[in-house]
Amino acid sequence: MIGLALGRRQAVDRLVRTAACPYCGKEVTVAREAISVPCAACNRRIELEDLLVAENIGRDLMTGASVLVRAEAVVSGNICAGEIIVHGTVRGNLWSAGRVELARGARVNGDIRARHLVLEEGASVSGRLEIGLPPRRRR
Ligand SMILES: [Zn+2]
Numbered sequence: 001m002i003g004l005a006l007g008r009r010q011a012v013d014r015l016v017r018t019a020a021c022p023y024c025g026k027e028v029t030v031a032r033e034a035i036s037v038p039c040a041a042c043n044r045r046i047e048l049e050d051l052l053v054a055e056n057i058g059r060d061l062m063t064g065a066s067v068l069v070r071a072e073a074v075v076s077g078n079i080c081a082g083e084i085i086v087h088g089t090v091r092g093n094l095w096s097a098g099r100v101e102l103a104r105g106a107r108v109n110g111d112i113r114a115r116h117l118v119l120e121e122g123a124s125v126s127g128r129l130e131i132g133l134p135p136r137r138r139r
Contacts, residue, residue, distance in 0.1 A: 019064035020082035020097030021046050027097060028064070037064075051081070053088070060092070071105060078110070086123075093127070 019037075020027050026041035036047050046064035053061070053069045058076040061067050066083040069075055073088040080095045086106040094100050096114040104122035111127040119125070 017065075018082070018098070019046060019048055022062045022064055022080040022082075022095075022097075025097040030064075069106075071103075084114075 015032055016029050017032050018027055018029055021039040021042060021044070023044045024039060024042040026039055028037060028039065028046065030037050030048060034048055036045050038044070039046050047062070048065045049063050050065045051061055051063055051067045053067065053073045053075055055072075056074040056076075060077040060080070061075065062080045064082050066085065067079050067081040069084075069086045069088045069090060071087040075088070075090045076092060078092040078095070079090060082096065083098045083101075084094050084096050085101045085103065086094075086108060087103045089107040091109045093110040094108065094112045094114065098114070099116040099118065100112055100114040101118040102108060102120060102123035102125065104120045106120070106123040108125045108127065111130070112125065113130040115132065117129065117131045
């Protein structure tokens with residue numbers, strides 16, 4: 001997605017990445033090119049597709065990798081992912097065993113449960129926040 005000159009360290013980092021099981025929150029380190037792995041904790045299959053949302057959608061999104069909601073997009077549904085970056089609007093709950101980042105202009109109408117939250121000036125949230133230790137997924 002981003003074209004950068006890669007130094008040696010980045011070249012090594014590119015071989016693996018960290019993802020999180022969207023079912024139980026267990027963190028897993030996987031090969032960069034892996035498309036799915038079984039979760040060592042709950043045994044379910046973790047899809048590792050990065051999702052880029054550039055239009056309005058009305059369904060839940062679930063991935064062990066990252067979800068990026070572009071500024072022009074509206075998601076009506078819950079998002080459950082290893083990392084969630086919102087520039088647009090989400091009407092639903094966000095759950096991440098890793099980081100949720102709300103950029104300037106982001107609008108979230110729902111609860112956020114995540115280990116880390118980055119809230120840029122100009123973002124808005126209407127809902128409950130539970131930030132800190134790895135969140136357990138509510139059924
Ligand atoms: Zn799991």
